[in-house]
Amino acid sequence: MSDPDVQSTDRSELSPEQRLEPQNTRLINAGIVTIHDMETLRACVAYENANQQRVQILRRLEDRASEIRAQDD
Template sequence: MESGSLTPEQRLEPPNTRFINTGIATIHDMETLRACVAYENANQQRVQILRRLEQRASKIRSRDD
């Protein structure tokens, strides 16, 4: 399942920072999530965003079990 056509940059660097949570919440597959983690690690390295991505990964994993 693909999480839409948003790039990691579009999800994590929206024009309005209030949309970051929405960008993360709409990730539905591990491939997209890994791409977002890689993007964040390579660019901003914001601990809070990486934590949110980690929480999203846990939800995806528990859903897939």
């Protein structure tokens, strides 16, 4: 039997596609706000650059990067 803690962690991790592709902009914003580390943020930027290249989304990701950096200081 698998460890339930591992399963719950896996379920809470969203891929860049899951964070950035919903049609509802509120869900996209929620996906960006819930990014807590630079690795995930970079993956989302890379995904957006490779797919949609939406300036508004890239700006939101840039703002989130600034927030994460400020928390790390």
